[in-house]
Amino acid sequence: MTVTWQNLADGFSLGAIFALMAVGVGLVFGVLRLVNFAYGQLVMAGAFALALASQWGWPLWAGIVLCFAVVLALSLVMDRLVFRPLRGHSPAVMLVATFAVAFLLENIALLSFGSLGKIATSVTSLNRPWDIFGVQIRRIAVVAVIVAAACLLLLQLLLTRTEIGLHMRASSMDFATARMLGVRANRVIAVAVLISGALAAIVAVLLTVQSPLVTPDFALQNTIVVLAGVVVGGLNRPIPATLGGFSIGFATGLLGGALPTNQSQYLHAFVFAAVIVVLLVRPRGLFDFSRTVERV
Amino acid sequence: MKLVVDNLDVRYGGVHAVRAVSFSVGAGELVGLIGPNGAGKSSTLNAIMGLIPAGGSVRLGDEELLGRRPEEIARTGLALVPEGRRIFSELSVEENLRLGLAGRRARNGPSTPFDGVYEQFPILHQFRRRQAGLLSGGQQQQLAIGRALVAEPDVLLLDEPSLGLAPNVVDFVFAALAVVRERGLAVLLAEQRAQRTVAAADRSHVLGGGELRLTLGPQDADDTDKLVGAYLS
Numbered sequence: 001m002t003v004t005w006q007n008l009a010d011g012f013s014l015g016a017i018f019a020l021m022a023v024g025v026g027l028v029f030g031v032l033r034l035v036n037f038a039y040g041q042l043v044m045a046g047a048f049a050l051a052l053a054s055q056w057g058w059p060l061w062a063g064i065v066l067c068f069a070v071v072l073a074l075s076l077v078m079d080r081l082v083f084r085p086l087r088g089h090s091p092a093v094m095l096v097a098t099f100a101v102a103f104l105l106e107n108i109a110l111l112s113f114g115s116l117g118k119i120a121t122s123v124t125s126l127n128r129p130w131d132i133f134g135v136q137i138r139r140i141a142v143v144a145v146i147v148a149a150a151c152l153l154l155l156q157l158l159l160t161r162t163e164i165g166l167h168m169r170a171s172s173m174d175f176a177t178a179r180m181l182g183v184r185a186n187r188v189i190a191v192a193v194l195i196s197g198a199l200a201a202i203v204a205v206l207l208t209v210q211s212p213l214v215t216p217d218f219a220l221q222n223t224i225v226v227l228a229g230v231v232v233g234g235l236n237r238p239i240p241a242t243l244g245g246f247s248i249g250f251a252t253g254l255l256g257g258a259l260p261t262n263q264s265q266y267l268h269a270f271v272f273a274a275v276i277v278v279l280l281v282r283p284r285g286l287f288d289f290s291r292t293v294e295r296v
Numbered sequence: 297m298k299l300v301v302d303n304l305d306v307r308y309g310g311v312h313a314v315r316a317v318s319f320s321v322g323a324g325e326l327v328g329l330i331g332p333n334g335a336g337k338s339s340t341l342n343a344i345m346g347l348i349p350a351g352g353s354v355r356l357g358d359e360e361l362l363g364r365r366p367e368e369i370a371r372t373g374l375a376l377v378p379e380g381r382r383i384f385s386e387l388s389v390e391e392n393l394r395l396g397l398a399g400r401r402a403r404n405g406p407s408t409p410f411d412g413v414y415e416q417f418p419i420l421h422q423f424r425r426r427q428a429g430l431l432s433g434g435q436q437q438q439l440a441i442g443r444a445l446v447a448e449p450d451v452l453l454l455d456e457p458s459l460g461l462a463p464n465v466v467d468f469v470f471a472a473l474a475v476v477r478e479r480g481l482a483v484l485l486a487e488q489r490a491q492r493t494v495a496a497a498d499r500s501h502v503l504g505g506g507e508l509r510l511t512l513g514p515q516d517a518d519d520t521d522k523l524v525g526a527y528l529s
Contacts, residue, residue, distance in 0.1 A: 163394070170384055170395050177382040180345060182370035182399025182447065 005135040007257040013141035014253030015246040016148035017206050021226040022245025023152065023238050024199035029230075030172030030237075031192045032083055033091060037098040039200060040223030041105035042078075046071040046204025047120065047214040048109060054122035063122055068201040074105075075197030079189065087189075109216035117215030126209045140209045151202060152242055155195065159238065164191055225252060225268070228275040248275075297357050297373060297450035298322045299344070299482055305351035306339045306506075313339040314350070315506040321451065321482040326473060328493035328500030328512075329486040332527060335503040337486035338379055341453050344484075345369055345376045356451065370399035375444035379455040381436050383443070385429025389420055392428050392443050399447035413442040416472065434465035441472060451482045458489055470496055490523055502526040 025039050049070040053063030082101055086094050126143060129136040159165035164187070170178040171188045179185050207219060229248035230241050252271060256264050299321045306314035314336040321327045329337050343350035346366040354361040361369050375396075384392050393410050400409070414421035417438040423431060428439060437457055444452055454473070458466040470492060477483050487493040494500045495517035502509045509526060516522050 163397075166387075166391055166394055167398065170387065170391075173384050173386060174382065176347065176366075177378065177384070178395065178398075179366045180347060180370060180376055180378065180382075181395050181443065182367050183395065184367050184398075185365070 003254065003258045006137060006141075007254055009137045009141035010257045011250040011252075011254030013138075013144035013206075013210070014256075015248075015250030016145045017203055018222070018226050018229055018249025018252075019242045019245040020148050020151060020199050020203050020206075021222065022230045022241040023155065024196040024203070025226065025230050026238060026241035027168075027192045027196045027199075028083075031168065031175065031189050032087060032094075034083060034086075034094040034098065035091070035227065036078075036196075037095065037223070037227070038078065038102035038105060039196075039226075040219040041102050041109075042071050042074055042197060042200040043204045043207060043219040043223075044109060044214070044216065045074050045105065046201045047208045047218050048113060048118065050123060050205065050208050051118035051120040051212075051214045054120045055118060058122070060122045060125075063120075064205055067204055068198065071201040071204060072194060072197045075193050075200070076190070079193040083189070083193070084186075106216050106220070113216065115216060117213055117218070120208045120212045120214055123205070123209045124212055127212075140206065143209075144206045147202060147206065151199065152238070155238060158195075164188070168192060221268070225249070225271065228272060232275055232278050297482065299374075299451045299484065300355045301340070301344065301352070302355070303352035304340060304343055304354065306336070306343050306348060313506050314343065316352070317503070317506075317508050319501050319508065321484050323450070323482050324477060324480045326477045326483040326485060326497045328497035329484060329503060330488070330490045330493050330500050331503035331509075333488070336506040337503055338455055339506075340503070341376060341455050341484070341486055344453060345374060347376075367398075370447065371401055373401060373450035375399060375447045375449035375452055377437075377440045377444045377452070377454040377457055379459070381440040383428045383431075383436050383439050385427070387428055388425055389428050389431070389439055390424040392439055393420070393424075393446050396443035396446035399449070401448070409446055410442075413445055416445075416475065417442050434461050434468070437461060437465070437469060438472075441469070445476070449481065451484065452476060453484045453486075455486050456488060457485070458487060458492070466492070490527070491517055494523065 021039065021043070025036055028034060028036050046067040049067040050063045053066045058066070078101060082097055086097055126140050127138060129138050130142065159169055167178065167183045167188050168191065171183060171185070175185065207222070208214060225248055226245055229245040232244040232248060248271060252267065255267055259267065301320065302318050304314055304317045317336070317340060319327065329340060331337055339348065342348045344354050344361070346361065346364050346369040350362060352362065356372055356374065359372055361372065361374070384395065390410070393413065397409060419435055420439055420442055423435065428436065431439060441457065457469050461469065466489070473483055473485065474496065485493060485497065494512050495514055497514070500512045502512065504527070512522070512526065
């Protein structure tokens with residue numbers, strides 16, 4: 001196995017994308033205690049929006065706008081029709097409900113676009129390599145890392161510096177007490193769902209550039225890996241979720257590129273085996289260093 | 297503003313926790329709600345705050361509060377210091393106070409909204425950047441009361457604020473409540489410390505088995521027979 005610069009770059013960019021997805025899943029989990037298994041289908045819907053836009057001959061920017069519009073609208077509809085009515089139900093009920101939503105969306109895509117999918121041609125310009133000091137790096141790898149870092153920084157500022165951010169953090173710690181103090185539950189949830197949706201849209205763009213063939217099961221496997229990453233990192237807190245998503249994405253991207261094909265097919269098996277080991281050793285997550293300080 | 301509780305009824309499944317309880321708290325009044333564990337004190341306060349469903353009527357001025365969501369009730373001018381304080385232990389002291397602002401009605405209140413609270417509880421100012429979970433029990437209780445007060449409520453509800461505190465800290469809490477009442481707030485205090493509460497309150501209602509058993513005045517505070525009788529009746 002030889003690791004090239006391109007393998008490393010792929011690892012970083014996949015890590016960055018997975019970190020964004022992990023934070024998107026974690027934000028909604030924080031306020032709703034709901035693991036949204038349908039998160040990958042949001043990304044899939046955004047990717048189809050890009051593919052359709054490029055089929056219609058729209059310029060790239062218009063495709064990206066359409067992608068955001070579709071994903072954000074779908075997020076709000078999901079919140080209104082599924083999350084909100086089920087709020088306060090047991091986690092098992094909510095998880096099963098999001099499974100149902102995931103397969104519903106996937107099958108809608110299957111009926112509308114067929115299993116062969118569509119190709120988003122307009123985004124391929126971002127996929128060409130850059131020559132950096134004689135090393136060939138695909139542009140998207142650099143773009144993904146920069147975009148992800150910027151998004152996570154902005155999110156961190158929002159959470160720590162603004163009123164709505166404080167309300168979101170408090171709600172994810174103790175929603176009942178936050179509401180008792182006057183924190184508007186519906187607003188907090190709507191903001192979390194919208195930010196989570198915006199992250200899904202960004203991920204849709206980045207992933208579509210990397211693999212322009214958009215199929216109904218687009219991002220499905222990634223979602224499963226990301227959920228594992230979120231669990232490894234620790235749900236509910238953006239920074240551990242980021243680290244968890246990044247590390248699992250980095251490992252997958254690096255090994256996926258570096259291993260020969262006859263070995264890389266076992267990659268996911270190894271990744272999930274590692275997840276199980278982590279959960280056995282550190283059930284609260286690999287990156288949860290918070291001490292529980294509570295006095296009576 | 298006067299808080300009027302009329303025929304309040306709370307049920308948990310088959311348990312009838314509060315039965316047709318009626319009382320009122322006027323501005324500048326301190327009203328005690330005493331009784332043993334399970335008498336229905338917490339249920340009464342939580343129902344007033346909209347945290348649990350209830351029957352009957354709870355009015356603040358002319359507004360009916362029952363059936364509204366807790367975040368709306370907080371914005372009409374009620375603030376609860378909950379049992380066990382429920383501070384956000386991972387947030388800083390000042391962030392906890394900023395959360396209290398969520399219930400403030402006037403969007404453009406004073407630019408330094410914590411001055412009053414910091415003046416009343418100087419320790420909170422000293423530790424304002426500290427993680428709230430690192431405070432002592434008494435300091436956390438001050439934070440919970442301060443967090444309720446920054447919302448500038450008309451009515452302050454307190455659920456056993458003296459629970460688990462050292463005697464001198466209990467004195468401090470009762471002194472703080474006296475100051476709050478002086479400012480014209482209506483204060484409803486649920487407590488197990490019957491004698492202290494009866495002595496401090498304008499009147500104290502004794503709850504037992506979810507019902508209002510009798511009402512005591514400050515003059516009854518030293519009447520041990522009457523207090524014990526109230527609990528055993």
